[in-house]
Amino acid sequence: MVVVMSPDATDEEVAHVVERVEAVGGEAFVSKGLVRTIIGLVGDIDSFHHLNLRTLPGVADVHRISDPYKLVSRQHHSERSTVWVGPAGHQVPIGPDTFTLLAGPCAVETPEQTLAAARMAQSAGATLLRGGAFKPRTSPYAFQGLGVRGLEILAATREATGLPVVTEVVDARDVAVVAEHADMLQVGTRNMANFGLLQAVGEAGKPVMLKRGMTATIEEWLMAAEYVAQRGNLDVVLCERGIRTFEPATRNTLDVSAVPVVQATSHLPVIVDPSHAAGRKDLVVPLSRAAIAVGADGVIVDVHPDPETALCDGPQALDGPALRELASVCRRLPPVLGRADAADHVRRG
Ligand code: PEP
Ligand code: MN
Numbered sequence: 001m002v003v004v005m006s007p008d009a010t011d012e013e014v015a016h017v018v019e020r021v022e023a024v025g026g027e028a029f030v031s032k033g034l035v036r037t038i039i040g041l042v043g044d045i046d047s048f049h050h051l052n053l054r055t056l057p058g059v060a061d062v063h064r065i066s067d068p069y070k071l072v073s074r075q076h077h078s079e080r081s082t083v084w085v086g087p088a089g090h091q092v093p094i095g096p097d098t099f100t101l102l103a104g105p106c107a108v109e110t111p112e113q114t115l116a117a118a119r120m121a122q123s124a125g126a127t128l129l130r131g132g133a134f135k136p137r138t139s140p141y142a143f144q145g146l147g148v149r150g151l152e153i154l155a156a157t158r159e160a161t162g163l164p165v166v167t168e169v170v171d172a173r174d175v176a177v178v179a180e181h182a183d184m185l186q187v188g189t190r191n192m193a194n195f196g197l198l199q200a201v202g203e204a205g206k207p208v209m210l211k212r213g214m215t216a217t218i219e220e221w222l223m224a225a226e227y228v229a230q231r232g233n234l235d236v237v238l239c240e241r242g243i244r245t246f247e248p249a250t251r252n253t254l255d256v257s258a259v260p261v262v263q264a265t266s267h268l269p270v271i272v273d274p275s276h277a278a279g280r281k282d283l284v285v286p287l288s289r290a291a292i293a294v295g296a297d298g299v300i301v302d303v304h305p306d307p308e309t310a311l312c313d314g315p316q317a318l319d320g321p322a323l324r325e326l327a328s329v330c331r332r333l334p335p336v337l338g339r340a341d342a343a344d345h346v347r348r349g
Contacts, residue, residue, distance in 0.1 A: 001048050003039040006060040013058025014039070020051050036060070067265065069222050071229035072236065077267045083207050083235045084347055085128060085184045086164035091347040092127045094237050094269045099334035100298035100342035102166060102271070103323075104130035107143060107312035108150035111157075116305035118161045120320065124327035127342045128184070129154070129163040130300055135312060136170045136190045143311040151181035158183075166209055166300075172200040179204040189214045189241055189276075192224050202231025209300075211239045211273070214252060218261055225268060238262055238270040239300065242277030251279025251316075254287050259294045271298035275316045281307070284318055285325050292333045298342070301326065 003017055014037055018028040026043030041048055045066060053062050067073040074080075082095025094100045103121035108114050108131045118129050133150025135143060146153070154165045164183035169175055170191060178185055184207045191197050192213035201208050208228050212221045225236050240259060242252025254277035262270045274287035288299045304310045304317035318326060334341070 001041040001045060001053075002063045002065060003041065003053055003059055004061040004063070005037040005039070005058050007036050009037060009058030009060075013056070017053065017056055017059065020053070020056065021048065024048070024051065067222075068219065069226040069266075071234065072222055072225045072266045072268050074265060074267050079267060080263065081234070081267045081269060083237050083269055085166070085207050086346075087183065089348055090162065090164065092164055093342050093345050093347070094271065094298050096269070096297060097340060098297070098342040098345050099292065099330065099339040100128065100271070101126040101326075101330050102128040102130050102298060102300035103303050103318075105132075105304050106275075106302045106310065106317065107132045107135050108146055108153050108167075109311050111153050113305060114153050114157050115160060117303050118157045118163055120303045120305065120323055122161055122163060124303075124323045125330055125341070125343065127163065127346065129157060129161065129165050130167070130186075130302075131157075131165065132168050132312070134168055134170045134174060134178070136168065136188050137312075145312075148177060151178060155181045169197070169201065172197045175200040175204050179206045182206065184209055184237075186239075187211060187224075192216055192221065195224075195227055198224055198227035199231050202228040202233045204233070207235035207237065208233060209237045209239050209271075211241045211276075212243065212255075212258065214242070214244045216243075218258055218265075222262070222266055225266070236268050237297075238266070238268050239273055240270060240277075240296075241273040250277065250283065252277050254278065254290070256290050256294045259291065259296050263295060269297040271300055272296045273300045275300070275302040275313070275318075279313075279316050281316055281318060281322055284316065285322065285329060288326055289329055289333065292329070292337065295337070299330065 021028040024047040029040040080096040084091035103126040105117040135145035166184040168186040169178040186209045245253040272291035302317045307314045307317040
């Protein structure tokens, strides 16, 4: 941490900052420049926070030089992490050495629709099944999902296909039942900063997929991940799903830069959701190509056996032909970039 004094700060004010820092066990190194004095602090950053240094007389600014998150930062964990998803004996990797395709219906509607979507996903090379049972809809009049019945359908679909399941939880009170049925808990964009929910999923004992808030900075997103990690769960996969911008041609704007930025600052895996970013089927394959090229650890897409009848997000769901095109991209492009297919690295022990 660095304290920048204002140009007219007095020697007493500088001495006062040093005194406060030393009082909490820190060390303060004063450098006097021609115009201003800066003070470098060494010690426990949390104890410096409690000093409210910015409010002390003569202080112009305070800068952190370490990340505001610890457990998810690469500063003390330089190796990038792999998160394993699935029951013992069938765990799918999401991490730096592999490429993982996750696919499935936006919403679970019926057992038949879910199974058909899962078979489509599987035939395209997906190793994890997505599907919403609790749907966080913008309108309270829109289909809200089947709830626990939807979870049961997902669990039955896992039995039928062998695909581990990722599904969203929107309320801390539902975490236990979702964790009972699913292999990975999804926290959606609308709940990224729901800190009670983040803490609850952090205690649920299952890996978490944390989507980026649609108006969240990357730093806010990583701090949300820190909430999960702080509850003892480091199995967090981040998912870039587009952010709100002024551009109306797409539902959101996919922030491809977020992938390498996250990878430089956090050890957590990061995947991309081109379906929710674009909101349009025709952009899903091009954006998937971009995601793979920029280094994403996986891609998650919506598929539906009959998008026209979908109860949720039909316009962005891939149908058979579009999915085959995606499958071809996901088979050919990751190896060029040195990534193995997650399907070949499933942990069966
Ligand atoms: C979803 O994946 O079904 C979803 C609702 O996504 P997001 O939270 O990114 O809108
Ligand atoms: Mn959706």
